[in-house]
Amino acid sequence: MPADPPDTPTADADIEVAIEVFLAERSRLIRIxxxxxxxxxSAEDVVQETWLRWQRTDRNAVRNPAAFLATTTTRLxxxxxxxxxxxxxxxxxxxxxxxMDAADPTRPAEQxxxxxxxxxxxxxxxxxxxxxxxLLRKGFDRPYGDIAVLLHTNAVNARQLVRRAQEHLGGDRxxxxxxxxxxxxxxxFLAAAREGDFTDLDQLLLGxxxxxxxxxxxxx
Numbered sequence: 565m566p567a568d569p570p571d572t573p574t575a576d577a578d579i580e581v582a583i584e585v586f587l588a589e590r591s592r593l594i595r596i597x598x599x600x601x602x603x604x605x606s607a608e609d610v611v612q613e614t615w616l617r618w619q620r621t622d623r624n625a626v627r628n629p630a631a632f633l634a635t636t637t638t639r640l641x642x643x644x645x646x647x648x649x650x651x652x653x654x655x656x657x658x659x660x661x662x663x664m665d666a667a668d669p670t671r672p673a674e675q676x677x678x679x680x681x682x683x684x685x686x687x688x689x690x691x692x693x694x695x696x697x698x699l700l701r702k703g704f705d706r707p708y709g710d711i712a713v714l715l716h717t718n719a720v721n722a723r724q725l726v727r728r729a730q731e732h733l734g735g736d737r738x739x740x741x742x743x744x745x746x747x748x749x750x751x752x753f754l755a756a757a758r759e760g761d762f763t764d765l766d767q768l769l770l771g772x773x774x775x776x777x778x779x780x781x782x783x784x
Contacts, residue, residue: 578623585629586618592630593637596705600641610640628760634705635757680750687741687749690729696769697725704756714766715773745772 593614597607614637626632686695696715700706701722708719715722752765 579619582618582623586615586633589630589633593633596634596637597641600638601644606644607641610637610644613640626760628762631704631756631760631762632758635703635760638703638705679754680746683749683753684746686733687746688738689732689735691732691739692769692772694725694729694732696773697722698729699753699765699769701726703753704762714770 590611593611594607597610598604601607601610614633617636617640618633621632623629686698690698693715697711700711700714701708708722711722711725712719715725717725748768752768756762756765
């Protein structure tokens with residue numbers, strides 16, 4: 565459960581709303597952390613840390629609190645996975661860890677260089693549908709059903725896209741894309757990770773499927 569908030573009268577209303585929002589999402593956050601960590605106690609610790617981050621965040625700047633909390637929980641859980649004691653039990657994608665860590669809303673904006681570099685790698689390795697499914701599922705814990713609706717497919721195919729994306733990340737496939745496409749994805753990804761606003765990211769990923777640039781279709 566969240567720790568008792570500071571007894572500051574001017575902050576009472578705001579913190580009450582923050583607690584209400586957090587408690588409404590807590591069960592989902594526990595599921596996210598448990599799926600990544602495979603350890604109930606560690607999952608509880610991660611969710612508690614998410615609550616602490618939520619307290620310190622400028623919540624007026626967060627457009628989608630549920631997405632923000634899920635993103636924060638995912639990033640914190642992935643950081644735990646990367647620690648030595650847990651690495652053998654729950655391996656995960658290094659690229660995802662890097663990009664989620666760099667997208668931490670509590671870190672300086674200049675550290676988004678890691679996001680730029682990692683998304684560049686993902687775009688070089690993954691086809692548009694794989695990239696969309698991978699980022700939405702692994703980065704933001706979006707349900708397969710929601711991903712399927714966005715990509716105009718079904719949940720089974722959405723799962724397969726994520727699986728293929730993981731396989732291709734370890735391969736040597738190289739795809740070409742424009743600098744503008746990379747820049748747009750970085751901006752949209754950071755908006756989703758830091759503000760919980762998926763509008764631009766969803767539209768960008770969907771647009772890449774409907775109107776792919778010729779350069780992005782070529783495989784070197």
